[in-house]
Amino acid sequence: MTRPRPAPYATRVDVDTLPPPARPRRAAPKRAEGDLRTAVLDAARQLLVREGYRDLSMRDVARAVGCSVSSIYLYFAGKDALVHALMDEGFARWHRRMQEVADGADGAEARLDAVCRAYVEFGLANPEFYEIMYMFHSDRMARYPKELFRRARRNLDDLGALAAAYAAEAGAAPGAAPDADAVRATALWATLHGIVSTIVADRLDRRLDRARFVDGAVRFALAGVRGGA
Amino acid sequence: MTRPRPAPYATRVDVDTLPPPARPRRAAPKRAEGDLRTAVLDAARQLLVREGYRDLSMRDVARAVGCSVSSIYLYFAGKDALVHALMDEGFARWHRRMQEVADGADGAEARLDAVCRAYVEFGLANPEFYEIMYMFHSDRMARYPKELFRRARRNLDDLGALAAAYAAEAGAAPGAAPDADAVRATALWATLHGIVSTIVADRLDRRLDRARFVDGAVRFALAGVRGGA
């Protein structure tokens, strides 16, 4: 821990410019015009997952983007706002993806299976988002989570609906308890989350093939939906 | 986020006397005489989960213990070593607990069921340990993970053995793939981890009863073991 921070300039995002160290007085704007905001988001997303919230520093972001620290404040009120924007973006992205996938599949089972795989793929393909979205301790972030969590919940509810449809189709005993659906949905999500976070956190046994594991784990999850809760 | 840390010590003006600097000598010595090392571990464990790794400060630990900052360095080489010690302790504790529980149950199903529930209970009862043990990014900690992960793996293997026994007993198709057991074990652990981390990170839907959820989710997991992978 206290990781020897990566060499200062190693993390650049724009690979094409290496401005001469002789103080580049606005000499190298070079960035895709007008898109500093986006560049900042990109850099922050990457750094955030590499460093974690507390270790993410505005300085690092600026260095990665190639702009001054204060410029970041032109687009984001502060570190918190920056991170919130990233979370927001992540939830929205996954929401779009989930609908895409669900729309593209026929039948409850195919739909749920596809969405589960997509979830894991999304998490693995966007570990930056994933960690931001789900791996924060909620009391480590303050003040504006309300609206953010509405978004997260909507995603969960959509997943729950798919699971319920599949369970019904698969003839699962309809569960006496009135909250059976909610429990099942959350258990399913917990499983998917466990899968992703195990891999993302690099805790998967090296002897295991990742694709093989994902495949098996998703089947494990579907079996849970059929038989469980 | 960026919770404004409480002012380190009261910002009062010493009103009556000019000469004496009179900084507040630690208020609560409270330490169990002679066992500073243990006291430090105790304090750190609690603070770590309250604050997270990065926000955990040696000063805070020292203050909580009632000793000087530098005294901590007599027992631990640094912040990292302190945290490593805690992880070690956590893996060992869970190992003991798992064996206890497994020994106390009869039959593969009862054994696995009991151990799964115990896992969740352990995580919820010791969120400090749990987070330290499993919710760190492995590349967020450097240098000494080797022996730690051997310990973690041993725990996982033991869980896998129980799962395999149950799957066999339940007549699950023996899985063509040679790593079927490993996949199943990991999927099971991922599910349990998902359950615990969902709750520990305070992301469980408020409308859901926690006990009800845990019960349903464990049944979900067992169904996964039977039918999945």
Place this chain on the structure above:
Amino acid sequence: MTRPRPAPYATRVDVDTLPPPARPRRAAPKRAEGDLRTAVLDAARQLLVREGYRDLSMRDVARAVGCSVSSIYLYFAGKDALVHALMDEGFARWHRRMQEVADGADGAEARLDAVCRAYVEFGLANPEFYEIMYMFHSDRMARYPKELFRRARRNLDDLGALAAAYAAEAGAAPGAAPDADAVRATALWATLHGIVSTIVADRLDRRLDRARFVDGAVRFALAGVRGGA
């Protein structure tokens, strides 16, 4: 001290739309069309006394005026120039006022009395000016004070003349020293200044009625002119 400045703009996460940066376009244009220079002076005057020189920020001025920061630079070379303009304005205003009052009174005593009261009133009614004019440390401001201090001196000389006339009329011993007049004038001004700054800096004992204090203090000052120096 170090009052925590209000967060520059609301730290909210824009919740509905991802793409548009949508920073809050200034809420209150409010500017009397066409006279940006005056508007800036007005805003600066008010803010200056509320915040002090160092805490006065061009951003705040711009926000108060409803223009962009850089627009201020069209009319003033910088923060310093802005403040100098305010001082200038203040000295001129007091000069006009003093003459008005002096012209409106009959007899040396009435004249001096009226002017003294007017001075205090002026200071209390225009604390912004007052502080700018007299309560800055002269070595805290650089570069352009020459012509400003000529203006200030002229005001002091005029006051001195009135005091001399009154002293003569009141039969004060004519003071052997050749600079007696100057000393008396300055002492008088110092007293008036003390009165104003005590009140303006909010250091007047709460148990004292302000009007009563001003009245008494001016009588105190006149007595000084008669008997002192």
Place this chain on the structure above:
Amino acid sequence: MTRPRPAPYATRVDVDTLPPPARPRRAAPKRAEGDLRTAVLDAARQLLVREGYRDLSMRDVARAVGCSVSSIYLYFAGKDALVHALMDEGFARWHRRMQEVADGADGAEARLDAVCRAYVEFGLANPEFYEIMYMFHSDRMARYPKELFRRARRNLDDLGALAAAYAAEAGAAPGAAPDADAVRATALWATLHGIVSTIVADRLDRRLDRARFVDGAVRFALAGVRGGA
């Protein structure tokens, strides 16, 4: 304004050490052992009057003292606490001095005269204290002024008592108003304050001899006490 800050090392306080620029890894403690706190106070006192509260920076103080910035925080909780300590010290010093002087004089007139002169002398000899004590805008400092101002008020009350004694002895009309004493005391203080601050703020006409002015102004003040309010 925006004064081009004095050359970084020009303001050193300890004149005897000029440590080699080659990073003095604890090589040059040199300072009167154990007295960093005092050294910090000394440096801060000087800088404060040179720079003003807002411009006083912990960095500058550290540089002047020759210690690291963080070392200051070993003795003062922050900038505010540092300044409060200075104010405190100033009030206490003047209190001691005033009593000394009063005790050393015979008769109400001699006593008041001596104290007035001592006040001005004190202000001129300790401009740092003086400005700290009296020239702050009270709303520019927040949070802990209560106990400080009790000290200031006590000083004022003591001065008022001397003035009352002298007024009585001098046969001044005893003033119908019940608060006549308080008004007179405050007016006297305002005058003395005006005298000091005029000189301290470097606003005294260059053509005037300072000693001559002080002498005349104090006589002016005594005349005010006799005849005024």
Place this chain on the structure above:
DNA sequence: TATGAATGAGTATTCATTCAT
């Protein structure tokens, strides 16, 4: 005439760690 984007230097404060005692 007016602006938005950008910046470099600056701010107070916190932290892990070292070292002489």
Place this chain on the structure above:
DNA sequence: TATGAATGAATACTCATTCAT
């Protein structure tokens, strides 16, 4: 065994100013 003093590097954030448009 224990500590207090000290420090260098880090942090988020603010500000006056410039410049191309």
